[in-house]
Amino acid sequence: MKYAIKIHKISTVNELPNSWSVTDFKALLTRFNFPNAEGNDLEELQGLLCMAIADYETNEAATILLDYKLSEYLNEGQIDQLSHEMLLDRISEEYPKIELHQELYMINQLLYKAYNGKFLNTEATLVDFEITPLLNAEPEITKEIVLKCFAKNLDNHNIIIRLFGSQLSGEERFEEANDVLWELQKTENGYRFTTSDYWMSKKEFINETLDCKIDFFEEA
Structure with missing residues (x-):
């Protein structure tokens, strides 16, 4: 299946909005x-x-x-x-x-x-983007689809590529996608996903736009 991606904004934050009520x-x-x-x-x-x-x-x-x-x-x-x-x-x-x-x-x-920095700081990555299904691609956008598309746009040293190669290629189910991407939200201009800077840091993204082909696991 093929999709077109256009990234609007990549943000690095050390606190997620609405984390606590x-x-x-x-x-x-x-x-x-x-x-x-x-x-x-x-x-x-x-x-x-x-x-x-x-x-x-x-x-x-x-x-x-x-x-x-x-x-x-x-x-x-x-x-x-x-x-x-x-x-x-x-x-x-x-x-x-x-x-x-x-x-x-x-x-x-x-x-x-x-504790004013006594604990180690960690960061999260927020990405605002558009995704367009091409040809007969699945129109319902899921975390797995988004993660597989964005993996095509990450530096080869990225940990998702290194840890989940079989899942990204469709050789295995990619159940972990639901946990790698913490949130996937529909926005006024497309979508926003939230993940850890550990999984995707701002410096690892390559292009602002791309067309990509992804594969899914199929039972033998």
Whole structure:
């Protein structure tokens, strides 16, 4: 199948919009012994939460955030281990379960902000683009389609190309595409996807426009 891609903008950010809600911040303030926070101003609540977090040891704060966000996926031992590792490593890039990378990124960046850079900074990549199906290509745009198209426009040293060559070529199913691309949103001028700078950094994109042919896995 063939698609035409036109990139409008590539942004590198260290905080995702709408990562946390008012409800999240109020629930976390309670967990950090700052209950009954008034008001619904997101920025003000985040400031209060950062102050509350900073009163705790780094691993204690990380444990509270990990438990709040990921207790359905991680057991107590895993949370305890990660709470110590997050201070030393970019866990949101290195953790083997890539389906948890976005949540780990959100937690890491909140800790990074609360402790004024004591945690390692990590970044995300936002790409605004148009994609046009050519000939009889599938008109419903999925994360797999977008990722396969954009892989054609990345430097050969990119980690997606190195790790997922068989999936990109259609030799294997590409189920990981749903976790490599954190979000895919329809916008007024096309689409926007969000991913980690670890998967795609701004400097790795080659062209602003391209036509590309991609293949899909088929059962034998």
